[in-house]
Ligand SMILES: Nc1nc2c(ncn2[C@@H]2O[C@H](COP(=O)(O)OP(=O)(O)O)[C@@H](O)[C@H]2O)c(=O)[nH]1
């Protein structure tokens with residue numbers, strides 16, 4: 001039996017409010033990924049979840065560039081996060 | 090005159106392009122806090138102090154100019170402009186409008202623009218907001234690092250017009266090709282933002298304000314409540330504040346009519362002026378205050394930053410109905426007018442959502458419906474309390490929204506999803522205090538445009554209708570009540586009356602007689618004309634010495650047998666008809682333009698009229714059964 005650990009947060013839709021993590025990958029077509037990077041949700045960006053709309057609604061996030069975005073939950077599922085999730089800066 | 094150069098304002102949505110465009114050209118580009126506010130390309134010419142004539146173009150927002158973009162989207166339209174300018178070898182200068190409070194995000198686009206091989210200048214705007222956050226931009230250092238000219242400015246900086254136009258002319262003359270290499274924009278942004286003494290506190294203060302407001306306005310329970318409350322208050326205000334003013338304009342109309350009849354007697358000229366011009370166009374003009382109030386409210390919602398919050402709140406519900414968060418702005422805009430709303434549907438990236446949105450937009454309660462609603466409520470529910478009437482008016486707005494959601498759900502089954510689903514990502518701008526001057530200017534323009542419309546299209550249509558109702562035709566004039574004046578007898582035999590009577594078998598189950606049918610025919614192309622047509626018909630029926638307002642005349646209208654012609658049941662049925670029917674040629678033309686097909690505008694026409702007729706019949710029959 002291994003040690004019990006909290007499961008690692010691996011994608012943006014799983015990130016709890018007031019916590020932040022680094023984007024490490026975008027699981028989607030290159031075209032969609034390029035568009036997301038241009039908006040400010042690319043690899044290497046730190047995202048903080050501010051709130052989640054109820055019933056699988058939008059995520060309200062802040063990116064390290066300073067902008068705030070509302071992101072589709074389904075899209076967030078395909079935004080990969082690196083380890084080292086932490087309390088909001 | 091051909092300009093020396095064309096300057097394209099390129100930047101992310103909300104960067105401040107339109108504000109800068111207005112400041113430099115003195116123009117009237119629509120400023121907004123939301124992507125998609127600028128969907129059409131606006132251009133204007135300015136002359137630099139050194140003599141060059143510069144053509145400035147305000148483009149829709151773009152995040153990137155490389156990679157693929159949907160050509161139908163607003164971003165696609167901006168890119169097409171840039172590509173065309175390159176292919177046609179236009180003397181192009183790219184002026185990037187960059188929100189200096191989001192420097193890092195904007196610089197990515199700068200790198201792309203530098204690769205275009207045309208002169209580039211960076212206008213780092215909203216510098217006043219940056220200063221409030223406790224920072225300053227080191228424009229010289231940024232210019233050095235980028236190899237293109239940089240100006241730190243703000244749309245309200247004094248002397249901006251001269252400064253920017255001269256700078257643009259200089260950039261054009263120098264024809265400097267920007268360098269290409271890549272730069273670490275995150276590092277660069279940190280280097281050129283100089284914190285002032287208490288930067289940390291200032292920044293925290295500005296951020297805290299937005300966070301506090303969001304905590305309430307985006308709260309899972311409070312947020313939707315506030316949203317619904319705001320919408321209700323807005324619709325109620327349109328009715329309650331504007332009603333007395335409308336009554337006043339109506340009174341002035343009557344006084345003028347009495348004067349004209351006093352001077353001109355009761356000949357046909359007097360009838361043309363009083364029944365046709367005043368009764369037709371004048372009655373519509375009385376609804377000016379509603380239009381202005383609605384415009385001001387929309388502007389406040391937009392300029393304050395609430396629009397994006399509204400989108401966040403309604404996204405889930407709209408998605409359930411087959412629409413999406415991005416449909417919200419077109420849907421809200423359609424409460425003023427469906428035509429710009431259909432254009433603004435370009436901000437919807439998902440093609441299926443976009444089509445469905447366009448198809449249901451005509452169901453939103455546009456301001457052209459207000460005159461009919463106002464007239465029907467004040468006429469047939471005059472003995473009710475102001476609250477009841479206000480609630481009824483608000484109910485009509487929500488009926489339109491509900492109809493749109495239901496229509497979208499039904500369409501979801503028929504209008505097949507084309508291509509893949511495109512998810513939503515939307516910027517949430519900080520809250521801002523709206524500027525009284527900007528709001529006043531927008532309200533003034535909406536008001537003058539309405540007056541111009543009434544003075545041109547509606548006036549002409551009212552006169553044509555008057556003629557069609559006055560010139561004797563092949564119709565049966567025996568339906569005129571006994572002892573009616575020759576003019577009323579002539580109207581009953583007129584062409585318009587015959588057409589109205591032709592439709593009676595179809596319209597009787599909904600409670601509409603030939604006079605209402607004439608109104609419905611008259612308002613086929615533009616629904617404002619309903620009230621105008623009623624004004625003309627009942628103006629003629631009222632005879633010479635009757636100066637009662639239209640509402641009183643409608644209440645007292647009789648059938649051929651002398652029974653009251655209309656009652657609350659008729660009013661409800663007519664309202665239902667107006668909620669649903671797309672009585673607007675301009676809307677159909679816009680649907681045709683945006684869908685590039687004849688099929689969809691015809692579809693809109695067919696489904697809205699069919700639904701309008703069915704629901705009007707059901708409402709009339711039910712209301713009659715309940716004894717209304
Ligand atoms: N404080 C400040 N606000 C600005 C400035 N320029 C634009 N804004 C605001 O930023 C928002 C977006 O402006 P707009 O010109 O519509 O941006 P566009 O989408 O790039 O055309 C509006 O609410 C403006 O009032 C500026 O120089 N200073």
Ligand SMILES: [Mg+2]
Pocket residue numbers: 106107108119120121126127148149
């Ligand atoms: Mg704009």
